[in-house]
Amino acid sequence: MSDNIVYTLPTISTSPARPQKPPVDEKSLVHKQFLRGPFWQRIPAYADVPEATFLDHKWQSKNTITNVQKLMATLQGLVSPEFVADAEMGFKRAPMSVRVSPYLLSLINWDDPYRDPLRRQFITLGSRLLPDHPKLGLDSLGEQADSPVPGLTHRYVDKALFLPLDTCPVYCRFCTRSYAVGVDTDEVEKVQLHVNEERWKQAFAYIESRPELEDIVISGGDAYNLRPGQLTQIGHAVLDIPHVRRMRFATKGPAVMPQKILSDDAWVDALTEVVERGRKIHKEVVLHTHFNHPNEITGITEDAMNRLMERGIVVRNQSVLQRGVNDDVDTMKLLVKRLGHLNIHPYYVYMHDLVKGVEDLRTTLQTAIDLEKHIRGSTAGFNTPTFVCDAPGGGGKRDVHSYEYYDRVTGISVFMAPSVKPGRYFLYFDPIDALPRRGRDLWANPAEHQKMIDKALDRARAKRR
Ligand SMILES: *Cc1c(COP(=O)(O)O)cnc(C)c1O
Numbered sequence: 346m347s348d349n350i351v352y353t354l355p356t357i358s359t360s361p362a363r364p365q366k367p368p369v370d371e372k373s374l375v376h377k378q379f380l381r382g383p384f385w386q387r388i389p390a391y392a393d394v395p396e397a398t399f400l401d402h403k404w405q406s407k408n409t410i411t412n413v414q415k416l417m418a419t420l421q422g423l424v425s426p427e428f429v430a431d432a433e434m435g436f437k438r439a440p441m442s443v444r445v446s447p448y449l450l451s452l453i454n455w456d457d458p459y460r461d462p463l464r465r466q467f468i469t470l471g472s473r474l475l476p477d478h479p480k481l482g483l484d485s486l487g488e489q490a491d492s493p494v495p496g497l498t499h500r501y502v503d504k505a506l507f508l509p510l511d512t513c514p515v516y517c518r519f520c521t522r523s524y525a526v527g528v529d530t531d532e533v534e535k536v537q538l539h540v541n542e543e544r545w546k547q548a549f550a551y552i553e554s555r556p557e558l559e560d561i562v563i564s565g566g567d568a569y570n571l572r573p574g575q576l577t578q579i580g581h582a583v584l585d586i587p588h589v590r591r592m593r594f595a596t597k598g599p600a601v602m603p604q605k606i607l608s609d610d611a612w613v614d615a616l617t618e619v620v621e622r623g624r625k626i627h628k629e630v631v632l633h634t635h636f637n638h639p640n641e642i643t644g645i646t647e648d649a650m651n652r653l654m655e656r657g658i659v660v661r662n663q664s665v666l667q668r669g670v671n672d673d674v675d676t677m678k679l680l681v682k683r684l685g686h687l688n689i690h691p692y693y694v695y696m697h698d699l700v701k702g703v704e705d706l707r708t709t710l711q712t713a714i715d716l717e718k719h720i721r722g723s724t725a726g727f728n729t730p731t732f733v734c735d736a737p738g739g740g741g742k743r744d745v746h747s748y749e750y751y752d753r754v755t756g757i758s759v760f761m762a763p764s765v766k767p768g769r770y771f772l773y774f775d776p777i778d779a780l781p782r783r784g785r786d787l788w789a790n791p792a793e794h795q796k797m798i799d800k801a802l803d804r805a806r807a808k809r810r
């Protein structure tokens with residue numbers, strides 16, 4: 346990054362003075378400072394909402410915004426008519442339906458909505474859309490190809506992903522599962538993965554029939570939207586399978602509606618019961634959540650996470666690397682430190698999947714590599730996320746540094762996954778608009794596409810000879 350590279354060699358000090366780190370002003374430790382107070386009252390529609398109401402998850406759910414007209418009505422007086430028109434155009438062309446909680450809406454800086462990192466994740470703007478990469482597909486991870494039972498993906502040797510439902514407390518633009526999650530949109534007709542006990546039973550039977558499966562991820566959709574009884578039912582069914590050793594419930598909930606953890610006692614009790622039942626039979630049950638930006642973490646989050654800590658529930662985080670959201674060192678560092686402060690382990694940072702309609706949110710593999718270099722060493726190693734690329738086509742997650750070949754001009758990287766799909770090569774593509782001129786010109790010419798790919802594969806193969 347910097348040209349002033351200084352080489353330091355170890356020296357033996359002869360002076361009696363002990364080395365001192367420069368003093369640090371406590372006020373500069375912003376990762377420990379959480380937004381508190383009635384921040385939501387800045388939104389005209391919530392100006393009269395008292396704290397007790399805002400902290401009630403039922404109020405949050407009931408007031409969650411599920412269509413563009415309602416969104417615009419809520420933002421009345423806050424945004425310009427141009428912004429309204431831009432968002433309307435955006436949602437018309439987006440593969441995801443709109444679903445935004447009042448909590449999230451209140452955390453967006455409406456004085457500068459174009460640049461706000463939370464707005465970018467949830468509200469599509471027509472003017473910011475870029476053409477999709479020519480190599481992009483809707484189920485980019487090939488989850489359906491590795492799916493022996495609807496809603497169950499068995500890709501890795503000893504772990505499986507179970508999607509019991511297809512709804513979420515919010516809908517994220519960047520969702521990998523936009524092939525299934527949310528209602529049909531103008532652009533996409535979805536695979537159906539509704540709550541269906543018959544389908545669940547098939548999934549449990551499959552897990553039971555495969556003694557190698559030790560680790561079950563319950564995702565979705567979102568475990569937040571499971572009723573307490575459903576959470577218990579799934580938790581028990583999976584824990585009762587003798588060879589299962591670990592399970593995780595994945596939910597974006599804490600990042601978008603932490604209120605539920607504070608006020609939905611039945612849900613938290615159900616989760617606690619499953620965690621404790623697991624602990625008694627020496628099986629690990631944890632919560633995986635999904636914070637992407639430090640602004641998503643407030644005093645309400647702190648209270649919610651403290652409650653889970655008191656219950657002895659381990660929480661890990663998976664972020665998605667997104668352009669203009671968390672692709673700079675300061676933001677990623679603050680996110681990681683803030684998560685660590687709340688005892689949430691930053692587990693992964695994912696390269697954005699190659700999904701439709703979000704080219705403006707993707708970044709280059711190089712960005713992830715650079716970020717990792719800055720993050721590692723800034724806090725505890727176990728609070729340092731691994732930066733991964735979930736290889737399109739079903740290779741699974743690969744460390745971004747482990748590419749066989751990476752062409753920074755064409756933006757093509759080549760990965761292998763010997764323990765998942767031996768002998769195969771997997772390609773990731775940087776967003777075209779972030780490439781150097783020459784790369785953009787090459788992609789502008791369809792006759793060059795296969796040549797670029799063949800060259801990258803040849804180089805990758807050459808490396809293995
Ligand atoms: C991510 C994922 C898992 C879990 O992988 P970890 O690296 O253990 O977090 C399991 N199955 C599928 C299909 C996945 O995408």
Ligand code: SF4
Nearest residue numbers: 513516517520566597
């Ligand atoms: S909460 Fe998760 S599954 Fe649901 S839309 Fe967002 S990224 Fe997709």
